Every structure is written in C-alpha cells, then in structure tokens.
Amino acid sequence: MAQLLDRIETPRDLRGLTYEQLQTLAGEIREFLVRTVDGIGGGGHLASNLGVVELSLALHRLFDSPKDKIVWDVSHQVYVHKILTGRKDRMHTIRQFGGLSGFADRKESEHDVFGAGHAGTSISAAVGMAVARDLKGEDFYTIAVIGDGAMTCGMALEAMNHAGHLGLHRLIVILNDNAMSISPNVGALSRNVNKLRVDPLYRNAKREIGELVEHLPLGRQVWEGAKRVKASLRDLLVPASFWEQFGFEYYGPIDGHDIRELEATLKAIKKVEGKPVLLHVLTEKGHGVPEAAADPIKSHSGTYWLKKTDPSAPPPRPTYSQVFAQAVQELIESDPRVVAITAAMLEGTGLAPVHANHPGRVFDVAIAEQHAVTFAAGLATQGIRPIAAIYSTFLQRGYDSVVHDVVVQNLPVVFAMDRAGFVGDDGKTHQGFIDISYMRCLPNMVVSAPKDERELRDLLYTGIQHNGPFAVRYPRGSGPGAPTNLPMQALPIGKGELLREGRDIALVGFGAPVTECLKAANLLAAEGIDAAVVNARFAKPLDEELLLGVAQSTAGIITAEENVRAGGFGDAVLELLADHGLADRYLGALAMPDAIVDHGPQATMRHLYRLDAEGIAAAAREALAGRGATSNTATPTPSLA
Ligand SMILES: Cc1ncc(C[n+]2csc(CCOP(=O)(O)OP(=O)(O)O)c2C)c(N)n1
Numbered sequence: 001m002a003q004l005l006d007r008i009e010t011p012r013d014l015r016g017l018t019y020e021q022l023q024t025l026a027g028e029i030r031e032f033l034v035r036t037v038d039g040i041g042g043g044g045h046l047a048s049n050l051g052v053v054e055l056s057l058a059l060h061r062l063f064d065s066p067k068d069k070i071v072w073d074v075s076h077q078v079y080v081h082k083i084l085t086g087r088k089d090r091m092h093t094i095r096q097f098g099g100l101s102g103f104a105d106r107k108e109s110e111h112d113v114f115g116a117g118h119a120g121t122s123i124s125a126a127v128g129m130a131v132a133r134d135l136k137g138e139d140f141y142t143i144a145v146i147g148d149g150a151m152t153c154g155m156a157l158e159a160m161n162h163a164g165h166l167g168l169h170r171l172i173v174i175l176n177d178n179a180m181s182i183s184p185n186v187g188a189l190s191r192n193v194n195k196l197r198v199d200p201l202y203r204n205a206k207r208e209i210g211e212l213v214e215h216l217p218l219g220r221q222v223w224e225g226a227k228r229v230k231a232s233l234r235d236l237l238v239p240a241s242f243w244e245q246f247g248f249e250y251y252g253p254i255d256g257h258d259i260r261e262l263e264a265t266l267k268a269i270k271k272v273e274g275k276p277v278l279l280h281v282l283t284e285k286g287h288g289v290p291e292a293a294a295d296p297i298k299s300h301s302g303t304y305w306l307k308k309t310d311p312s313a314p315p316p317r318p319t320y321s322q323v324f325a326q327a328v329q330e331l332i333e334s335d336p337r338v339v340a341i342t343a344a345m346l347e348g349t350g351l352a353p354v355h356a357n358h359p360g361r362v363f364d365v366a367i368a369e370q371h372a373v374t375f376a377a378g379l380a381t382q383g384i385r386p387i388a389a390i391y392s393t394f395l396q397r398g399y400d401s402v403v404h405d406v407v408v409q410n411l412p413v414v415f416a417m418d419r420a421g422f423v424g425d426d427g428k429t430h431q432g433f434i435d436i437s438y439m440r441c442l443p444n445m446v447v448s449a450p451k452d453e454r455e456l457r458d459l460l461y462t463g464i465q466h467n468g469p470f471a472v473r474y475p476r477g478s479g480p481g482a483p484t485n486l487p488m489q490a491l492p493i494g495k496g497e498l499l500r501e502g503r504d505i506a507l508v509g510f511g512a513p514v515t516e517c518l519k520a521a522n523l524l525a526a527e528g529i530d531a532a533v534v535n536a537r538f539a540k541p542l543d544e545e546l547l548l549g550v551a552q553s554t555a556g557i558i559t560a561e562e563n564v565r566a567g568g569f570g571d572a573v574l575e576l577l578a579d580h581g582l583a584d585r586y587l588g589a590l591a592m593p594d595a596i597v598d599h600g601p602q603a604t605m606r607h608l609y610r611l612d613a614e615g616i617a618a619a620a621r622e623a624l625a626g627r628g629a630t631s632n633t634a635t636p637t638p639s640l641a
Pocket residue numbers: 048051074076077117118119146147148149150151178180181182285343344345367369394397
C-alpha cells in the first residue's frame with residue numbers, strides 16, 4: 001500500500017497536502033519512528049520525537065528550510081526533521097556506528113543549520129544567525145525550537161535577554177512545552193507556566209474563544225482581538241508578561257498537535273515586524289503512542305520498554321550509575337552532612353530512587369550545571385558535603401563554577417563525573433574525553449577513577465572525608481563485577497596499586513582501562529612477555545613512588561586512559577618521568593587523539609582506539625620492539641549509509 005510518507009522526499013512535498021492527509025501522514029511518521037527506534041540497538045529519543053510530529057510538519061510547510069533557519073535545541077527531537085529533509089531511507093542507521101547522528105549535524109545535511117546535543121544553545125545560535133543576516137543585508141526567518149526543559153538553562157535566558165534588547169525581527173522562539181525534561185521539569189517558571197495546562201477555567205475559555213473565531217465570518221480579523229482576550233485570561237493565571245519583559249511578542253499557548261492551529265498562528269507570527277516572537281506550544285511527550293505517553297521518562301531514550309525481557313536471562317550487572325546511587329544512599333543515611341545534586345539527570349545518574357527515598361537530600365536543579373556547581377560550593381561553605389553528580393560532558397557547562405567557586409576557595413565538593421570516556425550512541429557531543437585534562441590542571445583538585453565498582457564506592461567515601469575538591473570519573477555502563485556489598489572504606493589519596501608484578505614492561509591504567517591492562521598482560525604472558533600492571537587510581541596526585549619504581553624495574557611504562565592525550569593522565573606520568581630524568585621510560589600513550597569522535601558502541605570504539613586488551617597488548621609489543629606505541633590518531637569511521 002503506497003503510503004503518504006513514501007512520497008515525501010523534501011519539505012516541498014508537504015506543501016500540497018490537505019489537513020486530513022497531514023493527519024494521516026503524522027500517524028505514518030509515528031509508526032515509522034517506533035519501528036526505527038525499535039530497530040536500533042542502543043535506542044533513541046523516541047518520546048520527544050513523537051511529541052513534535054505536527055510541529056515539524058507545520059514548520060517545514062510554512063518555512064523554507066534551509067533558507068529559513070530552523071535551530072533545534074538539544075536536537076534529540078530532530079528525527080521527524082531528518083525524515084522530512086531527505087534522510088528517511090537512512091533512518092535505520094541512526095545512532096549506529098557509521099550511520100546518521102541522533103542529533104542535528106551540519107556535516108549531515110544543509111537543513112541541519114546548527115549542531116547540538118547539549119541543551120540551551122538554540123536561541124543564542126539563532127540570535128547569531130539573525131544578526132549575521134542583518135549584517136549581510138539578507139532576508140530569512142530564524143526559528144529556535146526549544147523545550148521547556150532546555151529553557152531552564154541559564155544561557156537560554158541570556159539569549160532571550162539579548163534578542164529582546166536587539167529587537168531582532170524574524171526571530172521566532174518556539175517553546176515546546178510538554179512539562180517534562182527527562183524527568184518532570186523542575187522550577188518555579190515551569191510550575192507557573194504549567195498552571196495553564198491544567199487550569200480548566202483557562203482551557204475551556206480558550207476552546208470557546210477558538211470556536212468563536214472559527215465560526216465568525218470575519219474570523220481571521222477578530223484574531224487579534226481574541227488574542228488579547230486570551231492574553232488577559234492567561235495573565236490571570238501566570239505572569240505571561242514574563243516573556244514580554246524580554247522584549248518578545250508572546251503568542252500562545254496553543255495545542256502543538258493541532259496542525260491547523262499551529263499553521264494559523266505561525267502565519268500570523270510571520271507578519272510580526274520589529275521584534276522577536278515567542279510562540280508557546282503545548283505538546284505531549286510520547287504523543288500518539290500510548291505506551292510512550294504513559295511513561296515518558298522511560299521512553300525518553302532507549303528501547304527497553306519496547307522489548308520484551310527474557311525472564312530466563314540472568315539479571316544484568318548493575319551499572320556504575322546504579323552502584324554510585326546505592327553508595328550515595330548509604331552515605332546520606334550514615335552521614336547527615338551528605339547531599340547529592342543533579343542537573344536534570346535524576347534517571348541517568350541513577351539518583352531517581354535515592355531522591356524518592358530522601359527528597360530533602362537529593363536536589364534536581366534543572367538543566368543548570370553552572371548553578372549546580374556553585375550551589376554545591378555554597379552548601380560546602382556551611383559544612384554540608386555535596387556530591388555533584390554531573391556527566392563528564394555536561395560538567396563542561398559548569399567549568400567556571402568549578403574553578404572560580406570551588407577550586408579557588410578550596411571547598412569540599414565531590415564531583416561524580418558519570419559517562420567519562422566512550423559514551424556510545426550519543427556520540428561526539430557527549431563523549432567524556434576531556435575531564436581528566438580540565439580537572440588535572442586545577443590547583444587543589446584531586447582527580448580519581450575506580451578500576452571497578454567496589455573502588456567507586458571507596459573513592460566516593462574517600463571524597464566525602466576529604467577537605468577540598470575531589471573528582472571521581474567513571475564510565476557509562478557496567479564494570480567488571482566487583483562486589484558492591486562491602487562497607488565503604490577510605491583509600492589513601494595519591495596511592496595506586498600494583499596489581500601484577502612484571503619485569504618487561506609496565507601497563508598503567510586509569511579507570512576502566514585497568515581491567516583491559518590486566519587482560520592484555522595475560523595475552524602477553526602467553527607469548528613470554530612479563531608485563532606489570534598498575535591501577536593508578538589517582539591522576540592527581542600521582543603515586544610517584546609506585547610509578548617511578550615500575551618505570552625503573554621494567555623497560556618502561558605504557559599508559560591507558562579514555563581521555564584525550566593532551567593534558568591527560570599519560571601526560572601527567574610523562575611529566576613525572578621527565579622531572580626525574582626518566583622520560584625515555586615513557587614508552588607509549590594509549591589515549592584519545594586530537595580529533596572529534598563520532599558515535600559507535602563502546603566496545604567497537606575501544607577496539608578502534610586500541611583501548612581494549614588487544615590494542616594494549618599490541619602497543620606493548622610495538623614498544624618493546626622499539627617502535628612508538630600510541631592509539632589511532634585518525635577517526636576511523638566507516639559509512640553505513
Ligand atoms: C547541558 C545539558 N545538560 C543535560 C542534558 C541532558 N538532557 C538531554 S534532553 C534533556 C531534557 C530536555 O527537555 P526538553 O528541552 O523539555 O525536551 P523534551 O525532551 O521534553 O522534548 C536533558 C536534561 C543535555 N543534553 N545538555
């Protein structure tokens with residue numbers, strides 16, 4: 001059966017469709033999305049995409065992409081946009097190694113005018129494009145589509161402030177409000193705005209006014225008047241003038257699943273001159289797929305809810321995030337000073353159940369990493385011991401707060417940096433490859449990484465006892481399976497451990513690669529090469545005695561880390577050896593190259609970058625043969641498409 005979707009190759013193909021056909025098409029797109037996400041191993045951002053089907057259709061009918069610039073915030077919701085802009089046939093490769101990115105990507109299409117992955121950047125980018133347009137005397141619309149979660153980012157509000165100050169025209173911000181971040185959205189702003197969603201007075205009045213406008217002979221002409229009535233109703237419930245204070249003309253809230261209403265409103269907005277516009281659309285995360293709408297948290301990302309689990313399969317090992325969360329729970333329950341902080345990642349960090357058990361001790365501050373860190377600093381000044389649980393990649397957003405508020409004042413904040421190293425299917429915007437470098441250069445900062453789950457618990461405990469900033473990084477996914485039921489114990493700061501004696505070469509791992517170093521030593525032993533293995537545990541301070549010792553008792557050291565080489569753990573070891581006149585004992589750095597690394601399964605990527613046992617063993621052989629031993633320096637990404 002020929003489907004409408006089969007006929008859509010470019011946005012132009014949408015133009016002649018009737019509203020009835022558009023509704024049918026929306027249904028076909030939803031089916032296609034579910035099939036696509038179901039078919040890809042690591043899952044995708046299903047619920048957010050289901051929520052923007054009608055909005056994507058309306059935008060691509062009324063605006064002329066790529067001349068008009070549609071900037072998607074976070075851009076985890078661009079699947080529909082990708083389908084409509086010539087990538088439908090490659091959607092089965094999305095988030096697969098060598099396939100389409102799960103986010104907007106300038107490399108991929110001229111319709112992806114701005115790449116993203118982190119939240120809160122769309123309005124700033126759109127303002128930049130609008131100003132560039134005016135500087136160059138060009139004429140197009142710039143549209144930022146931003147979720148209610150992303151709108152909690154400080155930088156989104158900074159951009160609103162600037163746009164309103166400039167009085168930019170043909171700049172449209174679409175606030176896609178589904179009342180959800182990954183978890184229920186957090187914040188006073190969100191709470192106020194969402195009174196509208198639930199208030200029957202407003203909803204009924206809005207529907208009646210809508211019907212009135214439809215049925216009047218001069219319906220379109222009374223639009224402005226009706227809008228004013230709507231605005232005053234709205235103002236009874238929320239200070240909607242909030243957006244107007246930014247210098248924006250405010251439209252909405254409208255039903256983001258009603259294509260007719262969306263198009264009528266967007267047509268009116270296109271005529272606004274002399275100031276930017278904010279259009280507030282109400283949508284439902286997971287719309288049109290009951291299982292997804294019923295559990296938008298689970299269906300935010302991943303396919304687990306789509307799959308039937310095999311009851312006979314052994315239970316999966318706990319993830320590092322789960323081990324972390326269990327340890328936090330124990331720390332909260334045993335030490336009244338301990339609190340935990342997340343920036344909108346209650347689920348991802350594992351803290352959701354701890355929050356449920358201890359709502360007063362676990363704080364979700366919304367997508368506000370910078371605030372999260374300085375909030376932690378403030379707590380620490382008052383004797384509280386905060387654990388800031390922030391993915392390695394997202395802590396980049398809070399870096400000045402780490403430096404200015406925590407490090408300069410030497411405050412005891414524990415940074416639990418989840419998703420450090422290879423992040424898998426999210427790819428280049430989410431890789432945790434620079435935190436060792438950005439933390440190691442800071443005075444006062446301790447930088448640690450566990451070799452396994454038990455050590456993660458012990459490092460957290462150590463961090464809580466330490467009187468200064470303390471960072472612990474750990475990877476996405478599960479560890480080697482060390483016990484997690486032993487009491488936590490303090491580890492001596494700056495002390496590593498020799499896991500295996502060896503005469504020929506020393507393999508020194510930091511974090512996840514330690515297990516691979518041990519496996520590599522076994523591979524080498526079978527060939528008669530006797531490799532020592534060191535669990536460094538700390539990149540700062542280094543265990544100087546241990547490292548200098550193995551450097552001198554073997555031909556030298558190879559280091560392995562899931563971080564860029566520049567400024568990373570290997571560089572720290574090289575500096576130490578050079579300071580002791582032993583630079584020639586530094587035999588090789590297995591680390592990430594100076595390159596952007598795309599998405600791919602962790603195991604595949606570890607293999608490509610020689611950070612698995614085989615790669616480490618090969619590097620050791622090369623080093624002992626007198627050749628340089630390093631990771632791949634290119635980014636070997638095949639093309640699936
Ligand atoms: C700086 C940053 N912090 C955290 C995240 C993780 N994250 C991705 S999507 C998301 C929720 C976004 O909510 P919203 O913008 O409302 O979009 P929705 O999924 O509801 O459509 C979060 C917290 C991120 N991408 N960037």
